[in-house]
Each structure stands twice: as C-alpha cells, then as structure tokens.
Amino acid sequence: MTTEKIRPLVLEYTIVSGDFAGGGKAASDVKRCLSQLGCQSEVIRRVAVATYEAEMNMIIHSFGGKITIYISSDNIRILCEDTGPGIPDIELAMQEGYSTASDKIREMGFGAGMGLPNMKNCSDFFCIDSGEGQGTKVEMVINL
Amino acid sequence: MGYFHSVTLDKEKCKGCTTCIKYCPTEAIRVRDGKAVIIDERCIDCGECIRRCPHQAKMAVTDTLDSLDNFKYKVVIPAPSLYGQFKKEITVERILNSLLALGFDYVFEVAQAAELVSDFIAGELQKGKFKRPAISSACPAVIRLIQVRFPALLDNVITILSPMEVAARLVKKRLQEEKGFKVEEIGVFFISPCAAKVTSVKSPLSTEKSYVDGVLNMSAVYAKLINNLVDEENMHLLQKANGRGIGWAISGGESLALKSENYLAVDGNENVIKIRELLEMGKLQDIDFLECQACLGGCVGGPLTVENSFIAKKRIKLLIDKYGTKVKGPDNAYQKLSDFAYWVKKLEPREILKLDDDREKALGKMIKLEEILKNLPGLDCGSCGAPNCRALAEDIVRGKGSEFDCIFKLRERIKVLAEHMVELSNKVPPSIGKKLG
Ligand SMILES: Nc1ncnc2c1ncn2[C@@H]1O[C@H](COP(=O)(O)OP(=O)(O)O)[C@@H](O)[C@H]1O
Ligand code: SF4
Ligand SMILES: [Mg+2]
Numbered sequence: 001m002t003t004e005k006i007r008p009l010v011l012e013y014t015i016v017s018g019d020f021a022g023g024g025k026a027a028s029d030v031k032r033c034l035s036q037l038g039c040q041s042e043v044i045r046r047v048a049v050a051t052y053e054a055e056m057n058m059i060i061h062s063f064g065g066k067i068t069i070y071i072s073s074d075n076i077r078i079l080c081e082d083t084g085p086g087i088p089d090i091e092l093a094m095q096e097g098y099s100t101a102s103d104k105i106r107e108m109g110f111g112a113g114m115g116l117p118n119m120k121n122c123s124d125f126f127c128i129d130s131g132e133g134q135g136t137k138v139e140m141v142i143n144l
Numbered sequence: 145m146g147y148f149h150s151v152t153l154d155k156e157k158c159k160g161c162t163t164c165i166k167y168c169p170t171e172a173i174r175v176r177d178g179k180a181v182i183i184d185e186r187c188i189d190c191g192e193c194i195r196r197c198p199h200q201a202k203m204a205v206t207d208t209l210d211s212l213d214n215f216k217y218k219v220v221i222p223a224p225s226l227y228g229q230f231k232k233e234i235t236v237e238r239i240l241n242s243l244l245a246l247g248f249d250y251v252f253e254v255a256q257a258a259e260l261v262s263d264f265i266a267g268e269l270q271k272g273k274f275k276r277p278a279i280s281s282a283c284p285a286v287i288r289l290i291q292v293r294f295p296a297l298l299d300n301v302i303t304i305l306s307p308m309e310v311a312a313r314l315v316k317k318r319l320q321e322e323k324g325f326k327v328e329e330i331g332v333f334f335i336s337p338c339a340a341k342v343t344s345v346k347s348p349l350s351t352e353k354s355y356v357d358g359v360l361n362m363s364a365v366y367a368k369l370i371n372n373l374v375d376e377e378n379m380h381l382l383q384k385a386n387g388r389g390i391g392w393a394i395s396g397g398e399s400l401a402l403k404s405e406n407y408l409a410v411d412g413n414e415n416v417i418k419i420r421e422l423l424e425m426g427k428l429q430d431i432d433f434l435e436c437q438a439c440l441g442g443c444v445g446g447p448l449t450v451e452n453s454f455i456a457k458k459r460i461k462l463l464i465d466k467y468g469t470k471v472k473g474p475d476n477a478y479q480k481l482s483d484f485a486y487w488v489k490k491l492e493p494r495e496i497l498k499l500d501d502d503r504e505k506a507l508g509k510m511i512k513l514e515e516i517l518k519n520l521p522g523l524d525c526g527s528c529g530a531p532n533c534r535a536l537a538e539d540i541v542r543g544k545g546s547e548f549d550c551i552f553k554l555r556e557r558i559k560v561l562a563e564h565m566v567e568l569s570n571k572v573p574p575s576i577g578k579k580l581g
Contacts, residue, residue, distance in 0.1 A: 006504065009511050027425050036513075037506045038498035041295035045424060048296065052425035071510070073503045109427075118426065144503070 008072035009033065015055060015082070017064040020108070026067050027052035030078075033071055039144055046122035047076050047142050053115040054080045054138060060105055062136060073144070075124075080138040087130040094120065094128075150204045150342035151189050153180050157201035162526040164193035164202060169413040169438075170292055170496075174539070175529035185496050188288035189343040190438040191447035192413055204339035204448055207358035209368070212247055215331025215357065217319065220248040221311045222335040224255040224385070224393040225443040227463060228456030229366050234373065236390075236463065240382040241374045243335075246365075250319070251382055254334070255389030257311035262388060262401035263477035264485055265304055269402070269433065275300045277408070277423070277431040280398055282306055285340035285438035286416055287349060287491070294420045295493035300434075303487040305350055307392060308334050308341065312355035313484060333358040335365050337446025340438065350487040362448045387464035388471070394460045395442035398435050400469060407433040412440040499541060509541040516540055521552045 011033070013026045027048050034044045051069070058065050058080060065082030087093045094116050101111025120126040125141035160178035165171075172186030173193060180193075180201070194202040212218045220243050227236050240251050269278055279300045281287050290297050305313075312332045319325045336342055336359045345354040391397030395411035408431050410419045416436045422428055439445035444460060445453035499513075500506035516537040524532035528549040530539055539545030548554045 006508050006511070009507065009514060024421065024425060028421055031421075031424065032497070033510060035293075035295075035495070035497040036499045036510055037503055038495050038501070041298060041493055045296035045426075048424045049426035052427075071507070073507045 005073070008070040008077075011069040011071070013055075013067045013069075015058040015062075015065050015067055017059060017062060019059055023055050023059050024052055026055050026069065030069050030071070030076065034076070037071070037073070037144070043142065043144055047078075050119045050122040050140050050142065051078055053119050054078060054140070056110060057115050058082050060101060060110055065135065075144055076142045078138075078140045078142075081135060083135045084133065086132050086134045086136055087128075088132040090128055090130055147184075147347035148343060149182070149184060149187050149189055150206070150339035150346070151182065151187060151191060151194065152203060152205055153182060154201045154203055155179055157199050158197075159199050159201070161198065162529070163198055164196050165526055165529070165531040167192050167196045167413075168531065169289060169417060171531050171535050173531070175526075185494075186292065188285050188292065189338075189340045190285035190289070190413060191339040192438070194339065194447040204342060204361065206336065206342055206361040206364070206448075207333070208364075209247070209360065211358050212331060212333065216329040217250065217323075217325050217331070218248045219250045219252060219315055219319070219330060219332045220244075220246075220335065221252050221254050221257075221308065221315065221332060221356070223308070223337050223341070223362070223443060224253070224258065224390045224460070225337040225446060225449060225456070226335055226362060226365075227255075227390060228393055228444045228460045229362070229449060229451045230370075230459075232459055232462055236383045237379055237381070238373060238376065239369065241379045242369050242372060243365075244380070244382075245372060245374050246368055248333070250315070252311055252315040253383070253385045253389065254307045254311045255385030255392065257314060258307035258389035258392040258398075258401065259385060259472065260314075260477040260480055261304065261307045261310055261485075262392075262398070263471065263474040264481050265302060266402045266404075267474055267478065268302075268304065269404075274302055277428060277434045278302050280433070280435045281350075282392065282398055282435070283340065283437045283439075283443075284344035284349065285338070285413075286436045288340075288494075289413070289416065289438070290420070291492070291494040292496050293417070294424055295495075296424045297420060298491050298493060300423075301491055303350070303491060304485050305481075305487065306344070307389070308344075309348075309350065309355060310481065310485070314480065316355055331357045333360055335360050335362050337362050337443045337449050338439065339447060348489075349491060350489060352488065362446070363450045366450050386467040386470060386472075388469040390460060390467065391464045391469070393443050394457050395437055396435065397442060397460070397464075399433060400464070402433060403471070404433040406431055407435060409435040409437075411437045411442055411445070413438050499538075513537045513541045516547065519547075519553075520550055523552070527551045 031048045062082035068079045070077040096117045097113040099111045099113035105111045123140040124143045127139045130136035158179045165173045170186045172183045342359045345356045348354045388401040396409035399407035441453035441457045444456035499509040520533040530536040
C-alpha cells in the first residue's frame with residue numbers, strides 16, 4: 001500500500017538587493033529540510049548550490065524579489081522572481097565566465113560568471129525568462 | 145546504531161540550567177526532569193558542553209593511570225598540545241623525561257608521527273587524490289559534525305589516519321621488531337586534550353580497532369607532571385619532533401606542516417559550521433586545503449587542557465620558531481606509512497535529522513513542524529528544555545515533546561482555562577435561581 005500524497009511544504013523568502021549578509025538563508029533552510037527528509041547528500045549539494053546562486057544573483061544583480069521553494073516528496077521546485085533590471089541577452093549570461101559584476105563585487109569574491117551555468121547543471125529542469133527592463137524569472141526543479 | 149561516548153553528565157552536579165543546550169552544535173542535549181540529557185545518536189563528543197557548563201557537570205570519560213598495570217611494556221604518546229601547557233622554561237625534553245618518570249617505559253611523540261602524516265598527505269594532495277577543497281580529518285569532532293550536518297562534504301575528507309593512530313602503529317611495530325615484545329604486551333597510552341579523541345579510540349571511524357590502548361586526560365596528567373618534573377641533569381634525549389609536528393597543536397599548524405599555500409584554517413564549532421555552510425553551497429572552491437578544528441585556537445583549546453588557549457598557542461608558536469619546520473624527507477613517510485595510511489572504513493553520513501524513514505511521512509512531519517513553530521513564541525528561551533523553539537517543534541513531531549513544554553503556551557492555556565472557570569462560576573443553575581444568591 002502506498003501512502004497518500006500530501007501537499008508540498010512551501011518556504012518563502014523576500015530577497016533585498018544588496019543584502020549580502022542575508023545571502024544563503026534560503027539555501028541553508030532548504031538544506032536542513034532535505035536532511036530531515038533523509039535525502040541523498042548529492043541531491044542536498046545540488047539544491048544548496050542552486051538555491052545559493054539564485055539568492056546571490058538576486059542580491060547582486062537585481063532590484064530584489066522573492067524566492068519560493070516547494071518541497072514535495074519527489075522533487076524540489078525553486079521559483080525566483082525579481083523586479084528588474086532584467087537580462088538583455090540570456091544566451092550570453094548563461095555562458096561560463098560571463099559576468100557584468102563590478103570590480104567591487106569581484107573583490108568580495110563574487111562575479112565569477114559561474115552562477116547561472118551552475119544553477120542549470122544542478123537542476124533536472126531549468127528555465128529562465130528575462131529581458132531588458134523587465135524582471136527575471138528562474139524556475140528550477142531538482143528530482144529527489 | 146549507538147557508539148561509545150566520552151562526554152557524560154555528572155547528574156549530581158547538574159542544575160538543569162539550560163546553558164549547555166544552547167551551545168551544542170548538533171542540538172544533542174535536552175533538559176528533562178531538571179537534568180541535562182545527552183541524546184546519544186546526536187552527540188559528536190566535541191566537548192563544547194564540558195567547556196560551557198558553569199557547574200562542571202559535564203565531563204569526559206577517560207582511562208586512568210591504573211590501567212597501565214595491564215601491560216608489560218608501557219608507552220606514552222603525548223599530543224603536541226601537551227607542550228603548550230607548560231611555561232616556556234620547561235623544555236619539551238623535560239616534559240618527555242618527566243612522563244617516563246610517571247611510570248612509562250617508552251615515549252613516542254605524536255608530533256613525530258604528525259611530521260610523517262604531513263608528508264604523506266602533502267604527497268597525496270599533490271597527486272590529486274582528494275576532492276578540493278580537501279578537508280583535514282585531524283579533529284574527530286568536526287568529522288562527526290560533517291557526518292550529521294554536512295553530508296555533501298564527506299567526499300572531501302582526507303581519509304588518512306591521524307598522527308595519534310599512526311604513532312601507535314609505528315611504536316608497536318618498532319617495539320616488536322627491536323625489543324621482541326609481543327603486541328599484546330605493549331600498552332600505548334595517548335594523552336588527550338579532548339573527549340573527541342577518546343571516542344575516536346573507543347569507537348574509531350577510520351578503522352575497526354584502534355592501536356591506542358588507553359586515553360589519558362591531559363589535565364590529570366598535567367597535575368601529576370607539574371609536581372614531579374625531573375631534574376634537568378641526567379635527562380635522556382627523547383625529543384625527535386620539530387616545529388612542523390608540534391604545530392599540529394594549533395589552528396593553522398597542519399596547513400603549515402603541509403606547506404600548503406592555498407589553505408584556510410578555521411577553529412571553533414561556530415566558525416566551522418559557517419564555513420561548511422558556504423562550502424556546501426559551492427563557495428570556496430578555489431581553496432586547496434581546509435583545516436577545521438572544533439576548539440578555538442585548535443587542540444590547545446581542547447576541553448581537557450589546563451592552560452588558557454591563547455597563552456598555549458603562543459607557546460606552541462615559540463616552539464615552532466625554535467625547532468623550525470624543516471621537511472626531513474618525504475620518501476621516508478611513504479616508506480613507513482603506505483601499508484596502512486588510509487582508513488579502512490568508509491566514511492558514511494549519519495542521518496540523525498531524518499524525521500521518518502518513509503519520505504511521505506517525513507514530509508508530513510516537516511509541514512506539521514513548521515505549523516507548530518509558527519505558533520510558538522519564537523523567543524528561543526530554552527525553558528522547555530530544548531535549545532530553541534524549532535528544536536521543540538521538532539521534538540513534538542518526533543513524539544518526544546508537547547506544546548505545553550513551552551511555558552508561554554502553558555500560561556496561555558491556563559489563562560483560557562481560568563477564564564472558563566470564572567465564566568462557569570458565574571453560571572447559576574435555574575433550579576437554584578438568582579434570589580438565593
Ligand atoms: N536576477 C538577475 N537580474 C539581472 N541580471 C542577472 C540576474 N542573474 C544573472 N544576471 C546577469 O547574468 C550574468 C551572469 O550571471 P552568473 O552566471 O550568476 O554570474 P555572476 O553572478 O558571477 O556575474 C550576471 O553577471 C548578470 O549580468
Ligand atoms: S580541535 Fe583538537 S582538542 Fe578540540 S575536539 Fe578537535 S581534536 Fe580534540
Ligand atoms: Mg551569480
């Protein structure tokens with residue numbers, strides 16, 4: 001007999017632009033949840049990396065926004081929505097090593113241009129929607 | 145599955161003050177019936193609670209000097225941190241000679257083994273044997289912390305035996321070959337700065353059975369030594385280790401010994417946790433070697449040491465300068481260690497945080513946990529006996545606590561009941577009628 005499926009656990013985070021100290025909160029929380037679910041360490045690693053990079057991108061590059069994480073028994077869905085300024089050329093942004101981060105940000109150890117490619121590599125499903133002057137939307141699904 | 149724990153509670157001394165529960169890095173302590181209770185599966189024997197307890201109610205179970213009598217030939221292997229416990233006028237040579245005078249037949253410095261282990265690790269790192277950043281396994285407490293809290297980092301751990309274990313093996317081999325002793329006649333005793341090392345001997349992660357036969361409490365040995373220091377004259381020449389090996393006693397010492405140029409040394413449970421969080425999120429990938437130690441300052445800050453860790457650290461630094469950090473010949477290390485240097489046991493995660501074996505049920509409990517948490521006051525006051533509100537919520541969904549363990553919830557409930565009682569007491573049965581009143 002299989003147990004009845006239940007609704008996912010929803011975690012919501014408001015991301016403030018420039019709030020470096022707050023970075024990693026969502027990743028840390030979701031990591032704990034996955035340990036509580038008894039997930040494999042490799043899955044935990046992928047979810048942690050994907051969530052952290054998403055958080056940092058919104059903190060560094062966007063005006064701020066929201067991250068919603070849906071944890072169900074067979075996958076994790078990470079939904080990121082910010083209010084701009086958007087990415088003019090997504091294909092370019094997805095390239096390894098491409099970054100528009102300022103020197104100051106680089107000095108802080110960010111801006112290696114590996115965030116988006118890593119997010120994609122870590123996910124089983126990855127989708128990004130953006131454009132100049134509009135918000136950026138990223139959806140990632142990682143199967144458990 | 146349970147394993148031996150060195151950290152234990154002296155129930156008599158415990159006041160149930162809730163100090164320790166706040167600092168435990170794995171939330172392994174609860175207060176029940178006015179006394180601290182250690183949850184065995186969660187405890188990593190880091191000894192943080194030993195350091196924090198204001199009533200000295202937490203202690204480390206160690207072996208005593210009496211157990212020396214079980215062996216024909218008694219060997220002492222002091223941790224390098226022992227050298228930092230004495231004033232700088234008391235030389236390493238004098239400490240080692242005084243150890244012999246306590247009733248040992250032979251002394252072999254763990255620092256000497258540390259030099260060999262450093263060479264071996266450096267060689268293996270160069271060959272790219274470990275996932276970067278390679279994480280030191282010198283501190284058993286932080287390795288157990290990885291097992292329970294950072295499973296994604298298990299692959300990065302350098303699974304090469306500790307200097308203590310290597311020292312025990314080398315000395316037993318030497319005594320068998322050179323003096324013809326049988327292995328069971330030789331008793332090897334480690335002088336430990338911490339509980340974690342005791343556990344690593346009694347329940348090793350690396351091997352089926354440790355070659356160390358007994359672990360002595362550093363502060364107890366210190367008390368004996370300081371009153372029985374031998375005269376400077378007539379001392380044997382015992383010291384072999386130089387600053388590279390001795391340096392393992394402090395944070396950054398192992399990195400120094402490895403001659404790693406691109407390393408990070410982090411000490412203290414809290415700091416170690418922060419760095420590992422970042423590591424698990426994919427940061428710090430540019431680092432070659434990560435040294436983590438549960439105790440502030442490194443092993444000189446161990447819970448069984450006597451000297452202030454800053455002072456001890458300074459002394460170790462002086463010794464490093466005095467004896468230098470010359471590499472004595474890396475080939476030597478390969479010759480001596482290659483047969484046995486690697487762990488034989490696989491380092492596995494320990495899923496103590498898992499809420500249920502059935503994932504669907506675990507998810508259900510997680511949802512319930514979040515709901516309960518929303519209704520708790522969020523003060524993390526510890527009065528319920530759990531370290532914070534989230535931990536209480538977790539205990540509740542595990543069936544190991546109740547909402548009314550929270551004094552605020554209890555008070556709320558009592559208030560409601562009291563109001564009910566007032567309301568009820570104002571109600572008068574019609575048969576009695578108002579006139580009577
Ligand atoms: N949420 C976002 N809003 C606006 N621009 C973004 C966002 N996320 C990524 N970008 C753009 O895509 C580029 C590449 O992102 P990424 O691969 O994460 O590298 P990095 O963050 O190191 O620059 C960024 O430099 C930035 O120009
Ligand atoms: S840092 Fe050293 S003394 Fe402290 S727990 Fe780890 S091994 Fe023991
Ligand atoms: Mg980025």
